[in-house]
Amino acid sequence: MVSHGGRGGISNNSGEGGGLHMVLKKGPWTAAEDAVLLEYVKRHGEGNWNAVQKNTSLQRCGKSCRLRWANHLRPFLKKGPFTPEEEKTIIDLHAKIGNKWARMATQLPGRTDNEIKNYWNTRLKRRQRAGLPVYPVELLQQYNHRHHLKTLQNIPLSPSCSFASIISAAAAASSSTSHQNQYCCQNQSSVNFMKNCTPLDLLDYTPYRDNMNPSNSFSLPRQVINNGMTSGNGFSYQNGQLFHQALSGKSLSFDNLGLNSGPDPVSSSATNIDPVGLFGMGTGNNELSSIQNTVQTSNNSVYTGSDDVMGVASSEGDEEYDKVARGNSGLLGDLLEESQTIKRHKDNSEKNIKAADDQVSADTFFKDVNTNGLSNSTGSAFISGMNDKKDEAIEEMNIMDEDLLRLLDCPSPVCIPDWYDVGSSNNSNYSSREPSNVTIAHVPNIKPDDDDDWDEDICCWTNMPRVLS
DNA sequence: AAATGTGTCAACCGCGCGCTC
DNA sequence: CGAGCGCGCGGTTGACACATT
Numbered sequence: 001m002v003s004h005g006g007r008g009g010i011s012n013n014s015g016e017g018g019g020l021h022m023v024l025k026k027g028p029w030t031a032a033e034d035a036v037l038l039e040y041v042k043r044h045g046e047g048n049w050n051a052v053q054k055n056t057s058l059q060r061c062g063k064s065c066r067l068r069w070a071n072h073l074r075p076f077l078k079k080g081p082f083t084p085e086e087e088k089t090i091i092d093l094h095a096k097i098g099n100k101w102a103r104m105a106t107q108l109p110g111r112t113d114n115e116i117k118n119y120w121n122t123r124l125k126r127r128q129r130a131g132l133p134v135y136p137v138e139l140l141q142q143y144n145h146r147h148h149l150k151t152l153q154n155i156p157l158s159p160s161c162s163f164a165s166i167i168s169a170a171a172a173a174s175s176s177t178s179h180q181n182q183y184c185c186q187n188q189s190s191v192n193f194m195k196n197c198t199p200l201d202l203l204d205y206t207p208y209r210d211n212m213n214p215s216n217s218f219s220l221p222r223q224v225i226n227n228g229m230t231s232g233n234g235f236s237y238q239n240g241q242l243f244h245q246a247l248s249g250k251s252l253s254f255d256n257l258g259l260n261s262g263p264d265p266v267s268s269s270a271t272n273i274d275p276v277g278l279f280g281m282g283t284g285n286n287e288l289s290s291i292q293n294t295v296q297t298s299n300n301s302v303y304t305g306s307d308d309v310m311g312v313a314s315s316e317g318d319e320e321y322d323k324v325a326r327g328n329s330g331l332l333g334d335l336l337e338e339s340q341t342i343k344r345h346k347d348n349s350e351k352n353i354k355a356a357d358d359q360v361s362a363d364t365f366f367k368d369v370n371t372n373g374l375s376n377s378t379g380s381a382f383i384s385g386m387n388d389k390k391d392e393a394i395e396e397m398n399i400m401d402e403d404l405l406r407l408l409d410c411p412s413p414v415c416i417p418d419w420y421d422v423g424s425s426n427n428s429n430y431s432s433r434e435p436s437n438v439t440i441a442h443v444p445n446i447k448p449d450d451d452d453d454w455d456e457d458i459c460c461w462t463n464m465p466r467v468l469s
Numbered sequence: 470a471a472a473t474g475t476g477t478c479a480a481c482c483g484c485g486c487g488c489t490c
Numbered sequence: 491c492g493a494g495c496g497c498g499c500g501g502t503t504g505a506c507a508c509a510t511t
Contacts, residue, residue, distance in 0.1 A: 026481070028505090050496065062496075067480070070498095102499055114479075117500075122476060129475095 025059045029068050033058060037065055038073055071112045078110030082119055090116055095135055 025033075036058050044051070046069065049062030058065065071077075082090070086108055093104045099120075101113035108116065127134055 028479075048496080063482090063498090064480080066497075071479075099500065113499075118476095118478065121501095125476085 023059065024053070024061050024064075026064070029060075029072075033060065034068070034073060037068060041069060041073070067114075071114050076110055077112070082111075082115075086111065087119075090120060091135065094120060 029037075036056050037052065037060075040052050040056050040058075044055075049066040049069075052058055052062060052065045053060060060068075089108060090104060093100075093107060097103055099117075101117045101120075104116050105111055105113040124134060
């Protein structure tokens, strides 16, 4: 792909301000250019970057000058790799404020937002490739209360999603009701319910399967079904598909629910919201990171997820693995070691993969739905039964500390369902994912009858895609 | 040794915000 | 009040170096 105007070379000044049709240079800066800029700032101070081009021989736009100064020329810049302390700071800050690179930079003297951003993206890629959660377990423990924390530990966290952004996206999508062709959910109630959700509500996924065509199934947040899909607000269930009257007959999917923010077809106002972190990889392309959940194992069997999805941590007594898993610091250095260990366990993992053991209870629900149609009560009955135990955790989690209570105002990380990065293990080409209508259920491993297991040590590794070499 | 994959860095872009007129 | 402008932020991309196959 050709870069925007190309990197290097020259281009017209089509950017902000000025209106000059000066030919501006792009690409790497030369030492001479640096010297000119340095001299200018020395004389005139920072700011008024567009004046640089006017008052010097530099043929660079103001933006470029500002960037060069901020990232390279400004005094007291710290170069070199991040120290472990800095890494911890970044991870912690990211957990608290999300992708606010500039704000993070203020906490890391001498570091630039660009550096931090690059570091984070690299780290993110590595951890996702390795099937590791974005945040270390220790950090989760600061946000998730007490003993029920364990139920969350096997859910990898979103790289950038914040609860606030989800709500914003939904609101943005729903607010553009004037356009006839909006695919997003136009029913305000489906947005309102989200405002009443806790982050955990959004984690609480309910399998939804089309028995006529199992490949057409998906999982939806419990709150969506409980509160969003009632016949009274336009939803209907026909031929194994969910429909909404406002969606022009299109079957329901995450993006037309307004839960995903692909620039198109959802309203453009939501394009810089990043709930993609919740529903898939936020690559910025218009490919909807699908909620596809099928995981192809190396032997081509399909499984829908369970505590043993990874198959790597299930071998009891595997001290080496346990050690690494517990030492999940989230730092890059540690990650390398973690990845190595995972790799060593790859072979063992193959045989431990098994199908989800909660399929039976899910089947019950689907039969009921297919027989009686989807109704609030049907869904609620099933879900309430299925989630009795989990609700306890939710209740517990709803007693949140102040950090979590500020979620609506201050972006915070939101856990994402375990199908989040499904496919990364054997499909690194995210853009190849099918759009949202191709959705295959990942049935959460909810074990209502197995309270003990639920509370047992669930290592964060146990629900991750395997690392394939 | 060549091909491919991955990580890092540096730069560009679009967008939004705040200020001024 | 709206347009124009300057600026900053976050997302994305390309080049290059290095590692792996």
